Amino acid sequence: MSDSPAPLADPHLVFDAAEGRRDLVILGSTGSIGTQAIDLVLRNPDLFRVTxxxxxxxxxxxxxxxxxxxxxxxxxxxxPDAVPALREALREQYGTGEPLPEIxxxxxxxxxxxxGDCHTVxxxxxxSIGLAPTLAALEAGRTLALANKESLIVGGPLxxxxxxxxxxxxxxxxxxxxFQALGAGTRADVRKLVVTASGGPFRGRTRSELADVTRxxxxxxxxxxxxxVITVNSATLVNKGLEVIEAHLLYDIPFDRIEVVVHPQSYVHSMVEFTDGSTLAQATPPDMCGPIAIGLxxxxxxxxxxxxxxxxxxSSWEFFPLDDEAFPxxxxxxxxxxxxxxxxxVFNAxxxxxxxxxxxxxLPFNGIMDTVTAVVAEHGTPATGTSLTVADVLEAETWARARARELSAKATAEARA
Structure with a gap:
């Protein structure tokens, strides 16, 4: 393991650990992560400034x-068609005497x-539309606080x-x-990563019991x-599958040493098992402000x-094995x-x-994974020996989206027949 490539995320190595107030760029500011990040910034004006x-x-x-x-x-x-409404909303917020920000x-x-010019993005x-900003931030030399897992998953080699x-x-x-637990040892000390899952709203149900799940x-x-989208992904556990891929790419740990365990309380956010038998768990009440603060x-x-x-x-903390049949x-x-x-x-798109x-x-709930599985099977084994390009990713995504729409429409028509 010591001879493998350096991991993308390593708590022992901090890129440009600047002191003082950090200038931030927040992408996806009106979403769940963005709004919580802004709340954190407003509570800590001496540490952060958003540009x-x-x-x-x-x-x-x-x-x-x-x-x-x-x-x-x-x-x-x-x-682009949102610009007139945005400009009007900015005028209402700023009033007539203040210059508006650039749009x-x-x-x-x-x-x-x-x-652009900042410390952290x-x-x-x-x-997966987050791939281009991820690549742009890295190429510009910015520290990247990455909540957009899809960009890493679809563009891993890039x-x-x-x-x-x-x-x-x-x-x-x-x-x-x-990331935090790995700081307790060297890479050679790591035996496995244990990624926890809440199990979503349907923990304990069989596949047949999921057939009539509503929106x-x-x-x-x-x-x-x-x-x-993320909430449905958590219900199907697709989110956990994406996180397994992300953990492999971030920490350069083989897939057979990344385990998923169901933890309904969501107190323990993940664990690292070391070669001496010790397991370190990072735990907080369910709240994204902590991980956002680590990133920023x-x-x-x-x-x-x-x-x-x-x-x-x-309080009681429970752990259960993953039901692979109900959640493939x-x-x-x-x-x-x-x-x-x-x-x-292809999987993500x-x-x-x-x-x-x-x-x-x-599409019915079980139809999500049935259709994704079919699209992945049709895609087959990707060509090897060539470097992945952004064009390759976009082409594969376009095909996967079109094929998923075709198969979804076909399943709906058959169900109504």
Whole structure:
């Protein structure tokens, strides 16, 4: 293991650990990660300053409010047609006497911000559209606080080729936990990574009992408040499969030494088992402010970033093995992760399309993984011996999305016949 490549995320190596107040760019500012990051920044003005924000463009009033509160220089939206409404919302927030921040628009706007002048870029965008900003931040030499796991998963070799040691700090609660626990030993001391899963709202159900799951049931996560796509991914455990791939890429640990265990309370966010038999667990009450603070502040700890446990109160912590039959997503993720090349991009893109179809009522819950599995099987084994390019990823994603839509429509038509 000591001869393997350096991991992308290593708590022993911190890229450009600047002291003083850090300038931040927040991508996906109106989403769950972005809004919590902004709350953390506003509570710690002596540690952080936000210089730019980006969002998709669907919540321009919130984006304008964030821009005013943070006094940013630039705001960006992915949707150009959102610019008039954004400009009007900014005028309402700033009034007539203050200059408005610069507005960027278009699919490349977030990547343009990521390459701008700052210390740390927080990529809180949802989905594989976060790949271009991830690559832009790394190429520009910024520290990357990575919440957008999809960009690493679909573009793993591309990200690994650009990232310097210690340049990526993970923001997912599981990977932030592993990041902290790995600091207790050397790489040669690590026996396995143990990634915890809440089990989602359907823990303990059989596959047949999942057949009639509704949209509302899937969105009712028992411990975490997240966006709809991530919440459904947690219900299918696709999110956990993606996290297994992410852990492999971040820490350069083989798939057969990355284990998933179900922990309903979501107190222990992940664990590292060392060769001497010791297991170190990182634990906090379920709250994303802690992992966000690690991403923005490491190696400094942000005081009172997240709530702590009240050890005067009794509590029970449970752990269960994963039911691979009811939730085949983790096994499929290991498979595509082992295949590498464009296979993870196909897996992720097909899943995103199937989740959209489920949320729109066009696909049953079990149909999500059935369709993703079929698309991955049709894709087959990616070609080896060639370097992965962004064009390869985009082409594979486009095919996977189209094929997932075709198979979803076919399944819906057959169900109605």
């Amino acid at each position: 730019a924000l980006s969002a998709a463009g669907g919540r321009v009033a919130l984006l304008a409010e964030q821009a005013r509160r943070l006094r940013v220089r630039t705001v960006a939206v992915a949707a 960027l628009a278009g699919p490349d706007a977030a990547a343009q911000l990521a390459a 927080l990529n809180g965008i949802t989905g 990200v690994k080729a650009l990232a310097k040691p210690g340049q990526i700090i993970p923001v997912d609660s599981e990977h932030a936990a592993l 509302e049931q899937a969105l009712a996560h028992p411990t975490w408040a997240m966006g709809p 502040g490491w190696p400094r700890r942000v005081p009172d970033a997240a709530p702590a446990f009240d050890w005067s109160k009794a 997503s983790v096994g499929l993720a290991r498979h595509v992760g082992t295949l590498g090349a464009t296979a993870p991009a 097909a899943n995103e399309e199937c989740v959209d179809a489920f949320l729109a009522g066009r």
